[in-house]
Amino acid sequence: MFRSLGWPEIALILVIVLVVFGVGRLPQVGGAIGKGIRAFRKGQSGEDDEEEKSKTKAIKEPEKGEGKSEGT
Numbered sequence: 525m526f527r528s529l530g531w532p533e534i535a536l537i538l539v540i541v542l543v544v545f546g547v548g549r550l551p552q553v554g555g556a557i558g559k560g561i562r563a564f565r566k567g568q569s570g571e572d573d574e575e576e577k578s579k580t581k582a583i584k585e586p587e588k589g590e591g592k593s594e595g596t
């Protein structure tokens with residue numbers, strides 16, 4: 525039913541997107557699409573942002589007393 529998209533079809537789609545969103549908003553739209561794709565891939569692989577943040581926070585913040593010399 526659907527055949528593969530060729531260059532004329534892709535060019536037509538890009539022109540329609542340009543007309544709908546305008547030149548100024550294209551970077552914002554592209555960034556939003558990229559973030560959505562990254563979030564989707566992370567969700568598929570089972571990664572959780574909260575787990576990553578807690579791990580990096582624990583690594584960056586030393587516990588109380590570490591790095592301080594006592595008695596000085």
